[in-house]
Amino acid sequence: MADISDGIENESLEEMILEIKDTSELMVDLAYSSLLYNNREIAEEVFILQERMEEIGDEIQRSAIQEVLNDRDAYKALQIIKMVHSVQEISYAATKIAGVVRFELPTHPVVQLSLRESEVIITSAVVDENSDLADTTLGAIKLATNTGMRIIAIKRGRKYFYGPDMHSSIKAGDLLFASGPEDGEEYFKDLAEGKEHLTPKDLQ
Structure with a gap:
């Protein structure tokens, strides 16, 4: 079609x-x-x-x-x-x-049980100005590799950016929507909020 x-x-x-x-x-x-x-x-x-x-x-x-x-x-x-x-x-x-x-x-x-069979979650986090994610690109921080979470959309102000790639920029204040395993959610949120930081090894 x-x-x-x-x-x-x-x-x-x-x-x-x-x-x-x-x-x-x-x-x-x-x-x-x-x-x-x-x-x-x-x-x-x-x-x-x-x-x-x-x-x-x-x-x-x-x-x-x-x-x-x-x-x-x-x-x-x-x-x-x-x-x-x-x-x-x-x-x-x-x-x-x-x-x-x-x-x-x-x-x-039954609805809750059927939903929980999924191994992939969708979550969101706002990028803090002190976060390692601020003022960089998805490719530079290798977010999927380091957290297991893949960014599916970025909200900046009232505008949404769908299907971002490695060249997509991340700025402080952006709302990131990510999908991935549940055990990667906490680290992803902590990175966005500046509570956790990437090491030089993470950026290689």
């Missing part, structure tokens, strides 16, 4: 389509993690992301309508609007999951 974004001449529209896809995927990951660890902070982040989803969705649909006016290609615009609706349905489902934690709703024991 061809990517809906193929053939879109408006670069900003294509970027928004990619962002809404990445945002929905992160929301699902965070929602399940908030439920697994009864983490209200992560649950709240899901609702913050939902606000961004609605903003992007509205902008994409406005751009799609403009495409019709410019190119008279109603079919392409309809496909884009349908895609936005489908992705937003996924994000709404994520908020329902996170809402269990946010509003302190009861969960069935």
